[in-house]
Ligand SMILES: Nc1nc2c(c(=O)[nH]1)N[C@H]1C(S)=C(S)[C@@H](COP(=O)(O)O)O[C@H]1N2
């Protein structure tokens with residue numbers, strides 16, 4: 544199962560889990576950031592920075608899962624965000640192909656399992672609140688809700 548990477552709404556990369564994690568400069572065991580969870584993870588922000596070579600950061604990321612659960616998260620909440628990709632040296636049993644953890648996030652609900660799309664978004668108007676939920680039925684931030692609705696029309 545591949546991971547699709549977008550800049551705003553433009554698909555720019557399609558990667559296997561192996562390709563994705565090999566690009567990442569900073570790996571660690573996830574329990575350094577999320578006590579009680581085991582496995583190997585990489586830092587999301589430095590993955591983006593080392594790949595994109597852009598001088599400024601996105602304003603938000605949006606992640607979308609196989610089951611159409613999604614989350615939109617302001618960049619400022621992602622300081623310790625990590626992508627879990629391996630447990631016991633094997634692919635994830637729960638959350639395959641990859642799972643996001645957002646230790647500085649506003650809710651555990653942002654720890655999206657089974658991510659297949661990551662959007663790096665530059666749009667200040669999306670505001671400072673994170674949002675999550677199933678596609679088209681988001682229940683947290685009105686701004687995020689409007690944005691996702693607009694994009695799905
Ligand atoms: N793909 C996907 N990820 C998801 C969800 C979901 O329904 N689908 N639920 C979220 C919510 S609301 C919570 S509280 C956590 C629960 O994580 P857990 O299954 O490890 O307890 O996963 C989040 N990640």
Ligand SMILES: [Mo]
Nearest residue numbers: 650651652653
């Ligand atoms: Mo949740």
